[in-house]
Amino acid sequence: MPATAAAHHPAAGSILGTDGDPDAATLAQYRRELAQNVGRQTGVLSAFWQTSQTLAVNRSEEIDAVWxxxxxxxxxxxxxxxVRIQLNPRLGTEEPVRWRQCATS
Known part of the structure; x- marks a missing residue:
């Protein structure tokens, strides 16, 4: 894979947002990247920022499969x-909205 392609397709699991305390512009970039990356996952229809601390996820699979x-x-x-993850119900279901966090500190 050419170096430029590798830069756009980092290894799975690699740390992308290396700055733990970024400035506002960098944090906005991280949010955009995260929403795009989550939105590309199998079982996820889309992901978008509901608030600065809540990433909403529209899904087509069970929570346990996509989480x-x-x-x-x-x-x-x-x-x-x-950040808080808002897991919206699958289309056509009576599922409630669920919220989760990957880490608490």
């Missing part, structure tokens, strides 16, 4: 590791 993949992505950004 490990979501957390893997969240943990790649140390500055965002404690």
């Amino acid at each position: 490990p993949r979501i957390c893997t992505e969240v943990k790649r950004y140390p500055a965002l590791r404690t």
